[in-house]
Amino acid sequence: MPTNDPTLPLRGDRCPAWAALSALPQRQGEAFQLQDAFAADPQRARHFTVEAPGLRADLSKQRWDAEVRRLLLALAEQVGLPAARAAQFAGRTANPTEGRPALHTALRAPRGSGAPFEDEIHAVLDRMLAYAEGVRAEAEAGVGPGGRPPIRHIVNLGIGGSDLGPQMVVPALRTHSHPALSLHFAGNVDGHDLLPLLARLKPEETLFIIASKTFTTQETLANARLARAWFLAEGGSDIARHFVATTTNVKAAAEFGITTTFGFWDWVGGRYSLWSAIGLPIALALGETGFRALLAGAHAMDRHAAEAPLAENLPTLLGLLDVWLRNFQGCASRNLAPYHQGLARLPAWLQQLEMESNGKGVDRAGEPLPFATSPVVWGEAGTNGQHAFFQMLHQGTDTVPVEFILVREPATGVERMKPATAAALAPLLAEQQRMLLANGLAQAQALMLGKTAEQALGETVPTAAPDQAPDLIARHRRFPGNRPSTLLMLERLDPWHLGALLSMYEHRVFTSATVWGINPFDQWGVELGKSLCNALLPRLGSGDTTGLDGSTAAALDWLRG
Numbered sequence: 001m002p003t004n005d006p007t008l009p010l011r012g013d014r015c016p017a018w019a020a021l022s023a024l025p026q027r028q029g030e031a032f033q034l035q036d037a038f039a040a041d042p043q044r045a046r047h048f049t050v051e052a053p054g055l056r057a058d059l060s061k062q063r064w065d066a067e068v069r070r071l072l073l074a075l076a077e078q079v080g081l082p083a084a085r086a087a088q089f090a091g092r093t094a095n096p097t098e099g100r101p102a103l104h105t106a107l108r109a110p111r112g113s114g115a116p117f118e119d120e121i122h123a124v125l126d127r128m129l130a131y132a133e134g135v136r137a138e139a140e141a142g143v144g145p146g147g148r149p150p151i152r153h154i155v156n157l158g159i160g161g162s163d164l165g166p167q168m169v170v171p172a173l174r175t176h177s178h179p180a181l182s183l184h185f186a187g188n189v190d191g192h193d194l195l196p197l198l199a200r201l202k203p204e205e206t207l208f209i210i211a212s213k214t215f216t217t218q219e220t221l222a223n224a225r226l227a228r229a230w231f232l233a234e235g236g237s238d239i240a241r242h243f244v245a246t247t248t249n250v251k252a253a254a255e256f257g258i259t260t261t262f263g264f265w266d267w268v269g270g271r272y273s274l275w276s277a278i279g280l281p282i283a284l285a286l287g288e289t290g291f292r293a294l295l296a297g298a299h300a301m302d303r304h305a306a307e308a309p310l311a312e313n314l315p316t317l318l319g320l321l322d323v324w325l326r327n328f329q330g331c332a333s334r335n336l337a338p339y340h341q342g343l344a345r346l347p348a349w350l351q352q353l354e355m356e357s358n359g360k361g362v363d364r365a366g367e368p369l370p371f372a373t374s375p376v377v378w379g380e381a382g383t384n385g386q387h388a389f390f391q392m393l394h395q396g397t398d399t400v401p402v403e404f405i406l407v408r409e410p411a412t413g414v415e416r417m418k419p420a421t422a423a424a425l426a427p428l429l430a431e432q433q434r435m436l437l438a439n440g441l442a443q444a445q446a447l448m449l450g451k452t453a454e455q456a457l458g459e460t461v462p463t464a465a466p467d468q469a470p471d472l473i474a475r476h477r478r479f480p481g482n483r484p485s486t487l488l489m490l491e492r493l494d495p496w497h498l499g500a501l502l503s504m505y506e507h508r509v510f511t512s513a514t515v516w517g518i519n520p521f522d523q524w525g526v527e528l529g530k531s532l533c534n535a536l537l538p539r540l541g542s543g544d545t546t547g548l549d550g551s552t553a554a555a556l557d558w559l560r561g
């Protein structure tokens with residue numbers, strides 16, 4: 001395995017293309033009018049649409065043009081993005097502060113591809129999928145070994161990267177999941193998370209997965225202890241059957257009393273780990289075929305990221321756009337609006353992926369960065385977001401780019417219902433799908449088109465207060481418009497397409513990280529809070545506030561009652 005690559009790639013702001021981008025008049029948001037750009041180029045939608053495996057992206061409603069794109073692509077070349085990406089795939093030390101490669105891409109490479117650690121990866125994968133198939137077969141048959149009840153409920157106890165991936169993927173692929181198995185997730189150390197779930201379960205039908213890369217995480221171990229205490233108190237027996245672990249720390253799992261462990265390796269970052277044994281809940285829900293399809297979709301996107309020319313390379317273009325928005329358009333946040341209820345947890349997963357990866361203030365050499373890095377990523381499934389925060393997106397004082405995800409073919413699972421019910425609901429659901437897509441498209445349109453006060457003045461507004469002057473109401477009803485958005489489109493949400501989408505996000509984060517010159521694979525920023533918490537924990541028992549700051553001491557006093 002090759003080791004550390006001593007040549008640090010050139011940081012984006014030290015490249016000629018960065019200076020050229022800084023000098024562009026298009027930088028000033030209002031100097032670039034989207035509607036003028038569409039008028040000037042009737043083929044603009046086509047010129048800024050990119051096709052990648054399983055994904056079509058329309059980037060024409062972004063405030064950029066051919067010149068901006070050319071300079072961003074030059075920036076990617078100047079920072080050495082292709083070489084950096086090749087080094088990551090090859091297993092070079094992509095994470096120098098922890099002295100490790102970042103080889104999530106190898107986890108989805110098929111056998112025979114020559115990716116690093118191929119034998120180890122496929123040995124665990126095969127064993128995990130065989131185990132998942134066994135649990136599914138029991139549920140299917142309605143009976144477990146020796147006539148015992150089958151496992152019907154699976155509870156994943158993990159947090160961060162050991163939770164968010166499976167917790168997002170399982171509901172996204174609900175209609176591909178085994179109907180006799182219910183998947184549950186608890187991550188918070190707060191007993192309010194796990195307890196209500198335990199109250200609904202029976203030990204003999206429940207499988208707990210203790211998911212922790214390190215097997216040292218406070219929250220997960222606390223929940224594991226709670227689950228084990230509940231299991232024994234409720235008369236459960238055979239811990240070996242009902243508790244399994246997914247971890248790199250097999251020894252610690254064994255000390256906890258767990259004999260069935262699916263391992264992975266330190267070169268799998270937590271937020272990149274759903275493709276590893278951490279994906280066990282997904283494998284249980286989808287089975288071998290579905291899990292392999294998820295990996296295959298991700299791998300197809302890996303090949304695209306590695307091989308497509310930069311100008312046609314979707315994760316590269318999106319990552320470069322992220323740099324354009326953050327460093328040249330001043331956008332401090334990005335909204336993610338998936339118009340598919342199954343993707344409701346995608347924003348949470350992406351928050352960890354992007355903000356834990358790129359929320360850094362120094363470059364790989366430890367130099368403080370003189371420019372902004374990770375934006376705040378946030379979002380909510382459409383159409384719910386429209387009735388909550390879209391007001392701010394349309395008329396607020398900040399420009400927040402919005403990323404819409406539209407899925408062409410619905411998969412509500414209506415066909416699983418009684419034929420007469422399915423027949424009654426099908427046309428209504430088809431209409432709802434049209435409503436959903438129309439809403440997503442309309443929001444993107446509204447952000448771009450806006451509405452002038454003159455246009456507003458010409459409208460009849462029954463809800464306006466009659467004693468208010470029409471021109472005043474028109475000023476409130478004006479939309480500035482010219483607000484950027486991206487349309488990501490998927491044919492359908494199945495394991496393969498979802499794998500491709502998620503892999504795209506991973507490569508996109510790598511793109512902006514490379515331009516910014518940062519290490520996206522460490523997360524030192526989570527450490528300070530953890531160690532202060534460990535120091536406070538005994539004080540919550542003892543009440544000792546010696547040496548604490550005034551605010552923490554007063555709060556601790558009050559909380560102790």
Ligand SMILES: O=P(O)(O)OC[C@H]1O[C@](O)(CO)[C@@H](O)[C@@H]1O
Pocket residue numbers: 159160161162211212213214215216217220270271356523526
């Ligand atoms: O899988 P583990 O080791 O329990 O860690 C959980 C999470 O904690 C973090 O280390 C920090 O929050 C994440 O990066 C990680 O995904």
